[in-house]
Amino acid sequence: MTQVFLCGYYGYGNAGDEALLATLLEQLPRHVSPVVLSGNPAVTSALYGVATCDRRDWGQVLRTLRQSQAFIWGGGSLIQDVTSWRSPLYYLGLMTLAQQLGCCTLAWAQGIGPLQSPLYRWWTRALLRRCLAVTVRDSGSAALLRQWGISYQQGADPVWLMSARPVLPPKNKAPIAVCLRPHRHLTGERWQLLKTALRQWQEDTGVDLLLLPFQPQQDLPLAQDLYATLIPEQTQLLSCEDPRQMKGIFTTTAGAIAMRLHALIMAASGGCRCFALSYDPKVSYLMADTGMAGVELKALPADPRALIRQWQDTFSAPAPSYQAYLQSAAVHKAVLNLL
Known part of the structure; x- marks a missing residue:
């Protein structure tokens, strides 16, 4: 089995990011054993039946990276500095560690940018060039990667393919x-x-x-x-x-x-x-x-x-x-x- 570290904004109750995780877990090949980085490991483990890693426990994060053969930025707008300068620092830092530790890295279904910081733009380009593959989910991200000269594939957001679990219909007419x-x-x-x-x-x-x-x-x-x-x-x-x-x-x-x-x-x-x-x-x-x-x-x-x-x-x-x-x-x- 190949252990893969799945990195994203998981475990915070955001249905969009949780949908990306659910879709990624559905699509992983059978030989992959995922470990999910989570802000609430107990909830993530219970919801998806997977091994987890507490994103706040740096000792556990480093141990998990050392034990993993691959690392995935798992969808979403992880690399943007409009809402916070700390967020890209965290995710860029994790992929840097993963590459230094010899993990195969993949940027999956990303929305890249906006990136206002020249440092973050340089750092992102450097990391993406060393990835096994890069996929993006929108035309804006694709245009940015073309400008940077980085090979990529573009597809619609993977949540288009996420499975649905049936629920009871509304009591009255469809709302x-x-x-x-x-x-x-x-x-x-x-x-x-x-x-x-x-x-x-x-x-x-x-x-x-x-x-x-x-x-x-x-x-x-x-x-x-x-x-x-x-x-x-x-x-x-x-x-x-x-x-x-x-x-x-x-x-x-x-x-x-x-x-x-x-x-x-x-x-x-x-x-x-x-x-x-x-x-x-x-x-x-x-x-x-x-x-x-x-x-x-x-x-x-x-x-x-x-x-x-x-x-x-x-x-x-x-x-x-x-x-x-x-x-x-x-x-x-x-x-x-x-x-």
Whole structure:
């Protein structure tokens, strides 16, 4: 068996990062024995039935690296310094150690950047050049790697292919899922606009809404505030830890309005109509790559009814086909056979 150290933002209850981990574990070749870096090893082990390593225990991290034959940056926007300068330092440092200890390294389904620091840009280029393979999930990352002269393969986000676990359908008609998160671009004024528009939409059309906090620690207070604004008989709030169950929930909905990237991908991969509220380049890349409906959060229309009209147009249109993206996502699975 080949022991592989899986490195990502796992164990923090973020359904998007957990979905990347669940997909990676599903796609690993049979001869691979994974050890997952986690912020909550007990929960990760219980949820996926895998060996884990506590990301805060540097002694355990070093022992695990020495015992591993391969190391994977396991999906997501790990290497960006917009939200924090510490995050890329941590992940770049781990891959540096892995390469120095002789591990085969792979950058899997990455969203590279934005990187404002010249040091981080130089360090990232140096590490990627020494990787066995690099796959990216969006056109922006691909353009950056072409500029750097680094060989890569591009495919749609691997979560397009994650399996779904069935859940009970909603009690009433299929709802529209709403997945929002706190962000500096979601100002008080914009938040009030969204709440007003969603409430008015319910009053005008009778639409049912399903509030899905993707990372409860961050998103739940927002969802609870929104729930208090909406019509109780037409609103449900639901949270779960297993990303495969979360994807199963989307299969029972009529569509999704979401800020979070993987909420949009989970919904779209199940054939749902989607409306994106983009707060980050990765969401804008998804909109550009797929033609998905949506709006930049910073450009929300000032009139709630203008937003309602956009939603009505989106959710009354024929469901789009995303088959090409399901096929494209297979790029990331194929590269794992190099291990």
